[in-house]
Amino acid sequence: MSGIDTLPPLREVIQTHGLSARKSLGQNFLLDLNLTAKIARNVADLPNSDVLEIGPGPGGLTRGLLAEGARKVLAIEKDTRCMPALAEIAAAYPGRLEAINGDALEVDPLAHLTPPIQIAANLPYNVGTELLVRWLTPRDWPPFWQSLTLMFQKEVAERIIAAPGSKAYGRLALLAQWRADARIVMHLPPEAFSPPPKVHSAVVHLTALPEPRFEADAAILSRIVAAAFNQRRKMLRAALKGQAPDIQDRLLAAGIAPTERAEQVSLEQFCALAREIAKP
Incomplete structure (x- = not known):
């Protein structure tokens, strides 16, 4: 028993x-x-x-x-x-x-x-x-x-x-x-x-998972995700303007339209943006 x-x-x-x-x-x-x-x-x-x-x-x-x-x-x-x-x-x-x-x-x-x-x-x-x-x-x-x-x-x-x-x-x-x-x-x-x-x-x-699904710096990813969703009604070019002076160019390089809002962006895209922002 x-x-x-x-x-x-x-x-x-x-x-x-x-x-x-x-x-x-x-x-x-x-x-x-x-x-x-x-x-x-x-x-x-x-x-x-x-x-x-x-x-x-x-x-x-x-x-x-x-x-x-x-x-x-x-x-x-x-x-x-x-x-x-x-x-x-x-x-x-x-x-x-x-x-x-x-x-x-x-x-x-x-x-x-x-x-x-x-x-x-x-x-x-x-x-x-x-x-x-x-x-x-x-x-x-x-x-x-x-x-x-x-x-x-x-x-x-x-x-x-x-x-x-x-x-x-x-x-x-x-x-x-x-x-x-x-x-x-x-x-x-x-x-x-x-x-x-x-x-x-x-x-x-x-x-x-044995390793993250997509490559990204954890601190940068966390920061941009928090900034994007803290102002989720704003377009990303406005919500993320404090993350990089050329944020519009970095969004485009990551394959994200600057006019998108946070809830429209996939995990893979956010990770791509984190890699772009990590660049000098």
């Missing part, structure tokens, strides 16, 4: 430990263990990998990851109230769960994990995008992780996979798709959570 079968239902765990969700921590607990197991099955190479989980709460996804065979799970939880519930899971899966009470933005996971490493999380809404951007923009590439399996608000998930010309297309899509393959693997309604959020949710799976 697996450890998940010896543990009480999540509603009982929440009641026992007084784990009412806190809005200040962006908490919405996923209580259906069938759903958490389904999310876990989307994590790449689970039996041969260590997994970093952020914001486990009472441990629904944690239990799914362990029951589906994760070699080890490092769960980083900011809410001290959740630690006894996580300790119960650790006891049911000896030697396979390490739970740390701390801030995911400050803890170094590499001190606790052995590659290959996957990241899986029902991310707290208030830090989800910030964590994703950090994982997509390390100093060196490939990153320490092989894949990300992450829950977001549906709107954020759609921004990650968006294509040029769509309303959702922007900086997040370009950051994600430059260095990773991204797809939505699950949709979840508000009633799957406790308390139910006001929005639908989706799980995005990202697989790190």
Whole structure:
């Protein structure tokens, strides 16, 4: 019998430990263990990998990851109230769960994990995008992780996979798709959570590419993409005029019409422009 079968239902765990969700921590607990197991099955190479989980709460996804065979799970939880519930899971899966009470933005996971490493999380809404951007923009590439399996608000998930010309297309899509393959693997309604959020949710799976899809300097690409989408209603020759004195010529050299707007420009074109701007 697996450890998940010896543990009480999540509603009982929440009641026992007084784990009412806190809005200040962006908490919405996923209580259906069938759903958490389904999310876990989307994590790449689970039996041969260590997994970093952020914001486990009472441990629904944690239990799914362990029951589906994760070699080890490092769960980083900011809410001290959740630690006894996580300790119960650790006891049911000896030697396979390490739970740390701390801030995911400050803890170094590499001190606790052995590659290959996957990241899986029902991310707290208030830090989800910030964590994703950090994982997509390390100093060196490939990153320490092989894949990300992450829950977001549906709107954020759609921004990650968006294509040029769509309303959702922007900086997040370009950051994600430059260095990773991204797809939505699950949709979840508000009633799957406790308390139910006001929005639908989706799980995005990202697989790190061995190298970026197109050649470009990361800092320059990030800068021009931010400038272009900060003024997305403007033509690029106006939105990017601060990037180079001869921006119109550089846009043309990159194969971009200076009158285009940011949402019409592909990742490949933005990378070409970054290479042009890098030239003396």
